[in-house]
Amino acid sequence: MPKSLEILDRLIAFETVSRRPNIDLIRYVKGVLTQAGVACRLVESADGANANLYARTGPDGPGGVMLSGHTDVVPTDGQDWTVAPFRxxxxxxxxxxxxxxxMKGFxxxxIGAMIEAAGRPLARPLxxxxxxxxxxxxxxxxSLLDMLSAAPERPDLCIVGEPTSLAVATGHKGKIAARxxxxxxxxxxxxxxxxxxAIHLAAEFVRALQALQAEFAETGAQDDAYDVPYSTLHVGTIAGGTALNIVPNRCxxxxxxxxLPEDDADALLARVEAAAAAIAQAAPDGGGVGVETVNRYPGLATPSASEAVSFVKSLTGANATTKVAFGTEGGLIDARLGVPVVICGPGSMAQGHKPDEYVALSQIDACDRMLAALTARLAA
Structure with a gap:
């Protein structure tokens, strides 16, 4: 098999569902790269069960290109697969x-591109x-970005290989996950x-979120490059009460x-918090609504006319750019490292997170060609 397919076969076999350890996969990747002469560094979680990997080949110093991807996958529980999902x-x-x-295809x-690049005299690092x-x-x-932000060297460009069918994507929305x-x-x-x-208070809060959503859609920032061109609010889970004959005290x-990157995320969150405070103030004694941010990451908005975008378009032959509905680490990389980010990878998110997830062989072949062209440019 071609090297990338052999590696993909091994990667799929590691059941790296989020919140399960990925350390065995990372050790496999480190072993493959180290054998090829690629320098690797691990940044482990506090318990050692998970790790990030940073690898580099080529000359010392700033510049070059960083390829970025994640090793975890979504669960298969409750999905009707016709094949074994981890083969x-x-x-x-x-x-x-x-x-x-x-995104193990990318x-x-x-990994295959790093192995190939290690055998060539690069003028700029990969x-x-x-x-x-x-x-x-x-x-x-x-934690990986903590390590990289302390390093004196920066790449000229980062390619996040999330599935875009190898279209060149320049942006995604940011996200605030809250409770x-x-x-x-x-x-x-x-x-x-x-x-x-408490459930009635929660219902009032949901109605307030729906009203804010309508307002965002009507008067907020707009970007028609997205499937949904405005900022969105969404309730994902709700739980409360213990028995039908008890008025619930918690929900x-x-x-x-x-x-959208153009919207002030803190201002949007403040609107939500103000709505919660108004509901709590109007509630009888003993009623309250508290909002807590659980996780957040920024959006990405790389100028389509930038040199970084032109460079990636030259690798793929693309004439246009797009934006993706899902989030990536690209916004954090741009914000923390000040490195321009382009999203471009094989496959489609339309096949992700579903039973019988797949990537076309032609997409893997095309990605191999794109990264071969990248290596050639770095060697020039």
């Missing part, structure tokens, strides 16, 4: 398995950054008006804001 299956020109599209190609727990909010990459805890006062349900129903819900 790679080839059928009708497609490679099936969890993570083939999102990671395999990037770097690889692999992170963990991206799927739950770009968690792991932050609202509604508190009430329990009484017997026969005396319901004498209590404070908790999880919600998110996905915001």
């Amino acid at each position: 790679m299956h080839e059928r009708d020109g497609k490679l099936y398995g969890r993570g083939t599209a999102d 990671v395999a190609c990037a 770097q690889l950054a692999l992170s963990y727990d991206e799927e739950i909010g770009c968690v792991g990459v932050r 609202a805890v509604c508190t009430g006062r329990e009484v017997h349900s026969a005396l319901a008006p004498q209590g404070v129903n 908790e819900l999880a919600f998110e804001i996905r915001h």
Whole structure:
């Protein structure tokens, strides 16, 4: 098999569902790269169960290109797969398995490119950054960026290889993941008006979020390059109450804001917090609504006319750019390192996070060609 397919086959076999250890996969990658003469450094989690990997080949000093990807995948629980999800299956020109599209396909190609680059006299370095727990909010990459931000050297460009069908993407929305805890006062349900129903407060809060969403859509920033051209609010989970005959004293819900880079994320969150405070103030004694931010990352807005975008377009032959609906570590890399970021990788997110996830063989081949062209440019 071509090197990238051999590597992908191995990567799929590691069941690196988010919040499960990825250390065995990282040790495998480090072994492959070290054998090829590529210098590697691990940045481990506090418990040692997970690790980021940073690899570099070529001359010392600033410049060059960094390839970035995550090693975790979403769960397969409850999904109706027709193949074993953690074995790679080839059928009708497609490679099936969890993570083939999102995004071990790119990671395999990037590892292959690092091996190839290690055997060439590069004029500028090629770097690889692999992170963990991206799927739950770009968690792991932050410690890797702590390490890189303290280093004196910076790449000229970062390519995040999330699946774009190898279209050149210049932007994505930022995200705030938050929790609202509604508190009430329990009484017997026969005396319901004498209590404070936390679920009712939660319902008021959801209605307030819906009103804010309508306002964002009507008067907020707009960018037609996105499938949804405005910032959004969404409630994902809600839980409260213990029994039908008890007025509940607690209800908790999880919600998110996905915001355009042009929108002030703190201002949007402040609007939500103000709505929660107004509901709490109007509630009877014993009622309250508290909002807590759980996780956040910034959006990405790389100018389409930038040199970085032109460079990646020259590698793929693309004439246009796009923006993606999902988030990536790219916003954090841009914000923390000041490095321009372009998103470009094989496969489509339309196949990600689903049963029988796949990436087309033709996409892996095209990604290999793109990274071969990159290596050639760095050697020139």
